[in-house]
Amino acid sequence: MTDRLVLALPSKGRLMEQCANMLARAGLVVAKSGSARGYQGDIAELPGVEVNFVSSAEIAQLLKSGKAHLGITGEDLLRETIADCDTRITFLRRCGFGQADVVVAVPAAWIDVRRMSDLEEMAMGFQRVHGRRMRVATKYMNLTRRFFAQQGVAGYRIVESLGATEGAPAALLAELIVDITTTGATLHANGLRVLEDGVILKSQASLVSSNAAPWTEELRRWEREVAKRLAV
Amino acid sequence: MPAEAAQNVEALAAQAQRLMATFMRAGYEQIAPAIIQPAGLFLDVVGEALRARTYVFSDPDGEELCLRPDLTVPTCRLHLARHPTGNARARYCYSGPAFRYQPGGATSAHPSEFRQAGIESFAAGDREEDDAAVLALIVEALEEAGIRQFRLRLGDLGLFAALLDALAMPQRWRRRLRHHFWRPEAFRAELARLTSREALKVNGLPHALVDALDPARPQEAQRLVEAHLEAAGLELVGSRTLPEITDRLLAEAADAREEPLAATTAALIEGYTGLKSPAREAADRIEVLIRPHKLDLGAPLAAFRRRLELVEAAGVDTTQATFAAEFGRNLEYYTGFVFEIVARELGPSSPLAGGGRYDSLLADVGAPARVPAVGSSIHTERLLSVLSAEAP
Numbered sequence: 001m002t003d004r005l006v007l008a009l010p011s012k013g014r015l016m017e018q019c020a021n022m023l024a025r026a027g028l029v030v031a032k033s034g035s036a037r038g039y040q041g042d043i044a045e046l047p048g049v050e051v052n053f054v055s056s057a058e059i060a061q062l063l064k065s066g067k068a069h070l071g072i073t074g075e076d077l078l079r080e081t082i083a084d085c086d087t088r089i090t091f092l093r094r095c096g097f098g099q100a101d102v103v104v105a106v107p108a109a110w111i112d113v114r115r116m117s118d119l120e121e122m123a124m125g126f127q128r129v130h131g132r133r134m135r136v137a138t139k140y141m142n143l144t145r146r147f148f149a150q151q152g153v154a155g156y157r158i159v160e161s162l163g164a165t166e167g168a169p170a171a172l173l174a175e176l177i178v179d180i181t182t183t184g185a186t187l188h189a190n191g192l193r194v195l196e197d198g199v200i201l202k203s204q205a206s207l208v209s210s211n212a213a214p215w216t217e218e219l220r221r222w223e224r225e226v227a228k229r230l231a232v
Numbered sequence: 233m234p235a236e237a238a239q240n241v242e243a244l245a246a247q248a249q250r251l252m253a254t255f256m257r258a259g260y261e262q263i264a265p266a267i268i269q270p271a272g273l274f275l276d277v278v279g280e281a282l283r284a285r286t287y288v289f290s291d292p293d294g295e296e297l298c299l300r301p302d303l304t305v306p307t308c309r310l311h312l313a314r315h316p317t318g319n320a321r322a323r324y325c326y327s328g329p330a331f332r333y334q335p336g337g338a339t340s341a342h343p344s345e346f347r348q349a350g351i352e353s354f355a356a357g358d359r360e361e362d363d364a365a366v367l368a369l370i371v372e373a374l375e376e377a378g379i380r381q382f383r384l385r386l387g388d389l390g391l392f393a394a395l396l397d398a399l400a401m402p403q404r405w406r407r408r409l410r411h412h413f414w415r416p417e418a419f420r421a422e423l424a425r426l427t428s429r430e431a432l433k434v435n436g437l438p439h440a441l442v443d444a445l446d447p448a449r450p451q452e453a454q455r456l457v458e459a460h461l462e463a464a465g466l467e468l469v470g471s472r473t474l475p476e477i478t479d480r481l482l483a484e485a486a487d488a489r490e491e492p493l494a495a496t497t498a499a500l501i502e503g504y505t506g507l508k509s510p511a512r513e514a515a516d517r518i519e520v521l522i523r524p525h526k527l528d529l530g531a532p533l534a535a536f537r538r539r540l541e542l543v544e545a546a547g548v549d550t551t552q553a554t555f556a557a558e559f560g561r562n563l564e565y566y567t568g569f570v571f572e573i574v575a576r577e578l579g580p581s582s583p584l585a586g587g588g589r590y591d592s593l594l595a596d597v598g599a600p601a602r603v604p605a606v607g608s609s610i611h612t613e614r615l616l617s618v619l620s621a622e623a624p
Contacts, residue, residue, distance in 0.1 A: 108467075108469075109466040192469070
């Protein structure tokens, strides 16, 4: 491991572009280095910082284990991947892009289910009629469990879904879903509706610091420098 | 393996052998249910809360399996494999590992892999007698293992159900209150809702639809709901059907027309759930509580008193035992008598043993009807830690 500060940035997709834009606005240019595939980078203005390009989900893992000091990724992934998120990492700054809500959505035709409390009541009836618990399709297993527990909803089972979650109810793979949405158009197109109090998290890309990483005074100086530069 | 751990394994094995000897001497048949269990079944009966603590995995065939988080459900499955109706008298004992993820990190009092030694008794004719027998045998096993001092905590979910049955309210309200009993916050919220005319009103739906729904005419209600969905351009998606949606809307409409729960009734329910007392005084206290309401809880209170007498007669000292109305264990499957045995050294968050009555679990696991069942298990690592601390 180097003695430089490791900054983990998304390696692909829209989040990568938006991060690059943010760095550019701050007058920082990442020069890819290391392997030909360019998974590492340097920033001329910040010689104490080494950039690691990894997938968004992996960034949360690196911050959790302390293999990266800083990282930028979606708050949804951070809170999903890191159970005791607020003690293991520190949120330095919301980046103002990558906004999306993690929501509980049910078939719009369920006019009897408008709030989370209706959901638990509905679950009791569902189990009586179908002889099994209602299923929630999601890739956010931990966020779902925590939120449902807070809301007193217990009569459900999670079905892990790794893509096209919004299609799960129509495909009879689940009765409802927990998924990410920006405009709600995809949910609507699939005949789904967000519950009135069903917003679990208003997420956006965030610059966060790992509490588990090997910090030194020198590295803390670089952390402040990165945070200051990006605060534009 | 470090020498210390190996010593521990030997001590645990010797201890388990003693516990099992006590159980078998009492007539319990030794069984060894499978450690790997079908995940679907477990997760359906124990709920998502325990699922979050269950190690779930897939086999190469894609089958979803789990490491058993307790031995009660596996014992039920084994019993049903032998007796498909479940309704054959049987008493089983077991000793073996169970597995639970510990969200805050595993500790010695809350390990992620631990050994349970326990007993389950199915299809006994006399419930109170069987409750008392199971508790007495667990106490005997602990005492024979060397435990000198412990505290007994008792609860009775049957009393709570009986109280709700005795109070005037729609059956679906009883069902809801019973259902939320496990989650105090949700329970209080539901109770508050049932006492408020405003909160019972249907919000978020056209008044015309709500007013037109008549619980006495479900067929017509279904047509109305169907017409409403069509007019709103809402298509039914998924497995839930129009009659199910209509049923819940009818229940809502009926709630809105219902007289809210009287404040005195809500106060009685809260008073009951808050009740804590020495176990021997509990029945008297409950009688005092319900007297102004002129309720008849004669039979369930007599059962409670009789059970306590049977426990005492079996040689368990109940003078220090405590009763808490809301004590009901964190597993949703208990239906009646519940108990925990707590050692001073470990405190109430890490009981040495726990158990209770679960009359609907066998039906949930596949029996055609409910079967009386009561059981208990000892957390053997905790038992050993208390005994090693006590040893000179």
